[in-house]
Amino acid sequence: MMRSSCVVLTALVALAAYYIYIPLPSSVSDPWKLMLLDATFRSAQQLETGSQWKLLSSQSNLIHYLGLSHHLLTLNFIIISVGKKSAWSSAQVKVTDTDFDGVEVRVFEGPPKPEEPLKRSVVYIHGGGWALGSAKIKYYDELCMEMAEELNAVIVSVEYRLVPKVCFPEQIHDVVRATKYFLQPEVLQKYSVDPGRIGISGDSAGGNLAAVLCQQFSQDVNLKKKLKVQALIYPVLQALDFNTPSYQQNVNIPILPRHTMVKYWIEYFKGSYDFVQAMVVNNHTSLDEEEATALRAHLNWTSLLPASITKNYKPVVQTTGNARILQEIPQLLDARSAPLIADQEVLKHLPKTYILTCEHDVLRDDGIMYAKRLESADVEVTLDYFEDGFHGCMIFTRWPTNFAVGIRTKNSYIEWLDRNL
Structure with missing residues (x-):
């Protein structure tokens, strides 16, 4: 026995x-x-x-x-x-669930300091492929709690609506609406926020939404100078090329394999899974698609990435592709979904920028290329690269999902905000 x-x-x-x-x-x-x-x-x-x-x-x-x-x-x-956590306040941070112009938010208020009556602030947008996660799960609650305490700041974590209940561009509308509401003088006064020290930040799909919001605000004369910094954590920035060196290198690396990222894009646009295989090999941006070919010049990784990244990888460019994809999902070529393809004229008005990238992440090269394009537009950029990092690592800092690189990325991110916000 x-x-x-x-x-x-x-x-x-x-x-x-x-x-x-x-x-x-x-x-x-x-x-x-x-x-x-x-x-x-x-x-x-x-x-x-x-x-x-x-x-x-x-x-x-x-x-x-x-x-x-x-x-x-x-x-x-x-x-x-x-993972859901209630709005629990600590001795140092007051946490409140409320709504800004109909959009749910969780607000974290750092401890008051007599010598500093006005606080700096970050509007934070969580990741999850525009479909998963919440401002109210422990990973983001704990991150924002720590940011509020370490920075003595007001952190506004946006609970935007998700796929499949809403699709592009509704997620953008939610974060823009909530942020505009927060930027009203009377609201900033209510939370004792310095109007000259406000940043926008987000990770993964949240980094995408933060980048899009920043581009939109930079083109609005009433909002152009409202954001002091943007901080993008392994952001999703384009859907035109799924064969950058990092997509090729990390095709099956957790927690974001290439197939999964392509499916998130399709869900975001309410497209068909029938297109997944074609998009994986760039059939949606083939040479016979003139508009796509013109936009791909904005993410020509052979010139935007250093040799240490490109190595021996070759571009995947199809001569002819599947015309149905762009006919049914024209949003793929919209800069509101893919901020990396925005015109240089838009980029030059963006604020000081922080971009965190990880070696073992399909999105690594999106961030590196965006940093390069921003530098070319005379925007001050800090590119923070982690050789042992993987997608999503920054939120995994507590037992049992405590990763050494998660703690280092989080500390580096908060330190940059402390110095620059």
Whole structure:
């Protein structure tokens, strides 16, 4: 009996190890933790696709009852159920849930200081592929709490609406509406915020929305000087080329493989999954698509990236592609979705910028190219690169998902804000 139990246990351990293990570059931070984190995400994604729910009728009925028929709704339900935090204030930071012009926000107010009656402020936009996450889950709650305390600042974390309930450009409208409301003199006065020391920031898809908002504000004469800095954390900046060196190098690296990023884009635009494979090989921006070809000049990575990044990678440019893609999803070529392709005239009016990039991230080169384009437009840029970083690492700083690079990226980010805001 004992021998049988040992055999079964050994087999289970072997199966678990087989499921968890994936080959990772030796330079990535805490590789076994990343494997476990990736296995957790894969399990949640497999759970929400339906096979497990079908086995358990009560849970399946619950999902149907809650109206979570879309797989992203189901996945986000799991994420928020596991990680949601109430608006809990500490001795140092006051936390309040409210709304700014109909958009939900969570406001973190740092401790008052008699010698500094007015505080600086950051409007923060969370990541999650425009579809997942929340300002109210622990990862973002803890980040904003720490920012408010360390910077003695007011942090406004925006709870914008998500895919599939709304799609592009509604997420942009939400963050713009909330930020404009916050920038009103009477609202800044209510929160004791210095109107000359306000920044916009976000990670991943939130970095995309922050960059888009900053570009829009820079073109509005009433808002041009309202934002002192923008801080973009591994931002999503373009959907024209899914074969930059970082997309090729990190095609299957957690927690954002290339296929997953392409699917997020398609969901954001309410497009068809039938286009995924064609977009992966850049069939949507082939040479016979004149508008796409002209815009790709703004992200010509052979000239925008250094040789240490381009290495031996070759551009993937199709002669002929699938014309249906741009016909059905013209938003792919809209600078409001892809701020990297904005005109130089727009870029030159942007504020001082911080861009954090990670080596093991499909989006690494988006950030590097944007930094290069901003520098060419005479914008002061800090490009903060982490050789052992991976996509999403900055929010993973607490046990059991505490990564060494997560702590270093967070500290570096907050230190830059402290010096420049």
